[in-house]
Amino acid sequence: MIDPSIFESLQAKIDEETAVRDELQEIVQTLARKVKPVLDHATREILAQKAEVAKLRTIASQHPFYKYNGVWSRELQNLVYSIELCAWLGGLSEYKSSTSASFMTIEEVGKFLDIPVNLKEQDEFHLTIEEYLLALISMVEELARLAVNSVTLGDYGRPLQIGNFIKDLFAGFQLLNLKNDILRKRSDGIKYSVKKVEDVVYDLSLRNLVPKGAGAA
Structure with a gap:
C-alpha cells in the first residue's frame, strides 16, 4: 500500500505554488492595465509603474526566478518597450547617460526601475537580456508604424529620423549570436x-517631400 501522506504532501506543495502564482499574477495584471499609457502623459504613467515593479520584485525574489518568470515576463517587456519608446520620443532624458542617445541601455532601464539586470549567479528578480532585446524589437515595430502615420500628419522629417535609427539598431542586432529561438525569429x-x-x-x-538636410540628420 502507498502511504496517502505522500500525495497529501505533494498537494500541499502544489497549493503553495498556486498561491504564489496567483499573488504574482494579480500584481502583473495591475501592471498590464497601467503599461499602456497615452503618449501625452507617458512619462507620468511610466513613473507610476515603478511602485508596481517594486512590489513585484519584493515578492518574486522570495521564490525561484525561472520557475515563475513566465508570469511577469511579457508585461515587463511591455513596460520596458514603453520606457524605450518614451525615451526615444524625448522623454525620461534625466535617466539617460546622454541626452543625445536614442534609447536607454539595459543598465539605464534597470537603474530607472530600480531592479537588477542580467543576474547570472543570484536567484533574484531581474530584467534579462532577452526581455530587454524583445522590448527593443517591439519599439522598432511601433516606430515603423509611426513613420507611416507621420506622413499622414504631414511630418515628413520623422520617417527619415526613424529610418536612420532602426537601421543602426538592426546592424547592432546582426552582431549578436542569439541562442533564444523566439528572440532570433523576432x-x-x-x-x-x-x-x-x-x-x-x-x-x-x-514626391520631393523630403526636408532638406533631413537625410544627413
Missing part, C-alpha cells in the same frame, strides 16, 4: 520594419 523581423520605413522615405523622395 529580431529577423526587424528587416521588414526597416524595409517598411525605407519604402516610406523613397515615396517621399519621389
Whole structure:
C-alpha cells in the first residue's frame, strides 16, 4: 500500500505554488492595465509603474526566478518597450547617460526601475537580456508604424529620423549570436520594419517631400 501522506504532501506543495502564482499574477495584471499609457502623459504613467515593479520584485525574489518568470515576463517587456519608446520620443532624458542617445541601455532601464539586470549567479528578480532585446524589437515595430502615420500628419522629417535609427539598431542586432529561438525569429523581423520605413522615405523622395538636410540628420 502507498502511504496517502505522500500525495497529501505533494498537494500541499502544489497549493503553495498556486498561491504564489496567483499573488504574482494579480500584481502583473495591475501592471498590464497601467503599461499602456497615452503618449501625452507617458512619462507620468511610466513613473507610476515603478511602485508596481517594486512590489513585484519584493515578492518574486522570495521564490525561484525561472520557475515563475513566465508570469511577469511579457508585461515587463511591455513596460520596458514603453520606457524605450518614451525615451526615444524625448522623454525620461534625466535617466539617460546622454541626452543625445536614442534609447536607454539595459543598465539605464534597470537603474530607472530600480531592479537588477542580467543576474547570472543570484536567484533574484531581474530584467534579462532577452526581455530587454524583445522590448527593443517591439519599439522598432511601433516606430515603423509611426513613420507611416507621420506622413499622414504631414511630418515628413520623422520617417527619415526613424529610418536612420532602426537601421543602426538592426546592424547592432546582426552582431549578436542569439541562442533564444523566439528572440532570433523576432529580431529577423526587424528587416521588414526597416524595409517598411525605407519604402516610406523613397515615396517621399519621389514626391520631393523630403526636408532638406533631413537625410544627413
